Amino acid sequence: MQFDTMAILATHQPDPITGAVVQPIHLATTFARNAANELPGPYGYARVNNPTREALEKALITLEGGAASLAFGSGQAATMALFQALRPGDHVLVGTDAYYGTPALLEEVFHPWGLTYTRVDMSNFDAVQASLHENTRVVWCETPSNPMLSITDLLTISRLAHEAGALVVCDNTWATPVLQRPIDLNCDIVMHSTTKYLSGHSDVLGGALIFKRDDEFTKRVRQIQGLSGAVPSPFDCWLVSRGLKTLGVRVRAQMATAQAVADFLDGHPAIQRVHYPGLANHPDRALIHQQMNGPGAMLSVQVHGGADDAIRFIGQLKLITRATSLGGVESLIEHRASVEGPATKTPQNLVRLSVGLEHAEDLIADLAQALDRLH
Known part of the structure; x- marks a missing residue:
């Protein structure tokens, strides 16, 4: 199926009650229990999950080819939750030509907390391999990079990282799944600032992580998001879903x-x-x-x-x-x-x-x- 068709099908969910062609926005922050104190469905409190947010996450799974997805209030919130899922003493490898906010987050917030990181030219495979340590948990790629538009060979970087036991995260904001699907190139996690192309109209702030596997690390990030509250509003999720239709x-x-x-x-x-x-x-x-x-x-x-x-x-x-x-x-x-x-x-x-x-x-x-x- 071609991308444009997938984008429409992934976001076209007629309301089962009214038949409305455009999906409704569920603004509720809490959901009622029955007389037996049981929830009638999977929703209890909006910080944990929400029908409109879930609809966006399912669409992103389809478009990026993942197994799980989490929508956030911004791209930086998504990045932060992922780094928070690591432990003090863990090591992150990040490209020298990455979006400036990513190494700034590592330096200003996580380095004092005990997370270490190294910046390396991702096109220099010898340097990448030499920078992979026993405690390297994440290799952070961005391709095309911001702002020099350098290209990272995701298949090669993924092979090197996986041999060292590290996860590969790709910031796919600039390429979008229209042009590049990092999970198909053996990356483990895709990050998006949904503020950009996915919403496409400069009117919503958002971010997302799409995971190749719904494993223990994914569950850890999901737990952190729920505890910290780094979630987008239902209306913001609806706006991003609308943008996906024309992506x-x-x-x-x-x-x-x-x-x-x-x-x-x-x-x-x-x-x-x-x-x-x-x-x-x-x-x-x-x-x-x-x-x-x-x-x-x-x-x-x-x-x-x-x-x-x-x-x-x-x-x-x-x-x-x-x-x-x-x-x-x-x-x-x-x-x-x-x-x-x-x-x-x-x-x-x-x-x-x-x-x-x-x-x-x-x-x-x-x-x-x-x-x-x-x-």
Whole structure:
């Protein structure tokens, strides 16, 4: 079955009582017991489970090919619950080019608690193998990475990690299951910021974990979520489920436009370098074809000059909005180093562009006039 069909079937659940085609939003925080003090169904209290949240989790299981799923109030909440399921003294391996919030969480919250971590170039398999220790429990991958769009060979990393007894977690936010299914590539857990492409309209905050197995580790994460209350609201879950219906159509349209934009920017005299998996000169071109169904709709651009030049460039844009986040229907651009702060490893002349659903010619015209003003 093709992805678009699966997305509709996974989220199309007519109400069995009313026949409503659109699934209802269950806002109840608690559920009544009968005279014998028994719950009539599986729901008791919304922090533990909720019908609307459960519907979203079942859809994510279908789309990512997992066995269990947990929806969270944000991507960072999902990441935090997973790390909380580890023990003091455990070790995490994370890519050098990971979303800055992931190592920040490890350094600021979990390192003082006793969790150790190492950052490594995931494309250097010798370095990865040398960094795997007896106490390594999780290898955290992100591909394409944020913001440099480097590609991780998930099959090879999974093999190395599993040989060392570690779980592989893949942040699949940028690729989405439309373009990449990490569980099919031997990863154990998939993480999503559902704020981004899965919801797709810049109007909901959310996260998710999808597990290859419903095992003891999965149960531990589920327990932590229930105890800590890192859950999304029913309305937020409903919004993400609604976004899933059009995910395939949106991503493919955005990707086609992103390719046109990247082709225009590549070789432009004001541009030093374009980072986009769809370019013929991308160093991981063969790997991209092997594990992805397309290059996605995110690209990063380094202008000639420094931070001032990058900021001046995006300041001239008329159509593309200067804002953090990605995956929405509107195109967004940001000076990434400014967002990440003083500890950033991102080049100062780099801007990150999330391509939306505007027409490619209009986006290119906006970028062209802004670049012309740099001279």
